[in-house]
Amino acid sequence: MLGLDAVYWSGGNLEGAVKAALAEGRVLLTRSRKIQEKGGGLQFLLIESNDPREQVKETLSRLSLKPEANKFFSRCLMCNQGLQAIPKEEAEGKVPDFIYRAYDSFHLCPKCRRTYWPGTHLQKMKREMEGMISKD
Numbered sequence: 001m002l003g004l005d006a007v008y009w010s011g012g013n014l015e016g017a018v019k020a021a022l023a024e025g026r027v028l029l030t031r032s033r034k035i036q037e038k039g040g041g042l043q044f045l046l047i048e049s050n051d052p053r054e055q056v057k058e059t060l061s062r063l064s065l066k067p068e069a070n071k072f073f074s075r076c077l078m079c080n081q082g083l084q085a086i087p088k089e090e091a092e093g094k095v096p097d098f099i100y101r102a103y104d105s106f107h108l109c110p111k112c113r114r115t116y117w118p119g120t121h122l123q124k125m126k127r128e129m130e131g132m133i134s135k136d
Contacts, residue, residue, distance in 0.1 A: 001072060001073060001077065001125065001129060002056075002067040002071070002072060002129060002133070003067055003068065003071025003072050003073070003074040003075060004065060004067055004071075004075075005075070005080065006080065007020075007024070007026065007080050014030070014032055014034055014035065014038075017030070018035075018038050018042055021042060021043070021044070022040065022041065022042055026043075027043045027044060027045055027063065028042060028043065028044040028045070029044070029045050029047055029059060030044060030045075030046060030047065031046070031047050032046075033046065045059065045062055045063065047059065053128075053132055056132045056133075057132055057133075060132075060133060066133075067129075067133050069126065069129075069130055069133075072125075072126050072129055073116070073122070073125075073126075076109035076111065076112060076114060076116075078109070078112055078114060079109060079111050079112045081109050081110055081111040081112070082110075083107035083108065083109055083116060084107060084108050084109075084110055085105070085106070085107055086106050086107065086108045086115075087106075088100075088103075088104055088105075088106060090106070090108070091106035091108075091115055091117070094115045095115050095117065099117060099119075103117045103118060103119075105117060105118055
């Protein structure tokens with residue numbers, strides 16, 4: 001959501017996540033203390049907080065990441081690809097009719113082909129994220 005290149009691991013086990021992180025050159029974020037037993041050049045961040053908002057703040061702070069508000073929601077929430085703006089006409093038939101009639105701005109994920117639009121919840125979510133990235 002913050003527009004950062006991130007992949008959510010849903011493979012089910014820590015070993016698979018470690019292999020994927022190593023293969024893709026990623027920093028592995030985890031709450032599992034078992035990560036400390038892994039070696040082999042793995043970059044990881046052991047997340048301490050239980051609260052998701054605090055986890056975001058902790059990650060941004062400890063990795064010195066500075067998300068930009070203009071990049072919020074610029075990536076597919078499912079597969080992480082950068083979204084591409086498409087003409088409204090291309091969204092017809094890919095979104096419910098009432099959505100097509102209500103919105104003029106649509107984006108498409110070039111990988112998984114999901115279509116996105118600025119729904120009514122978008123501004124609230126952007127404010128929430130701005131609160132997470134602002135310095136306390």
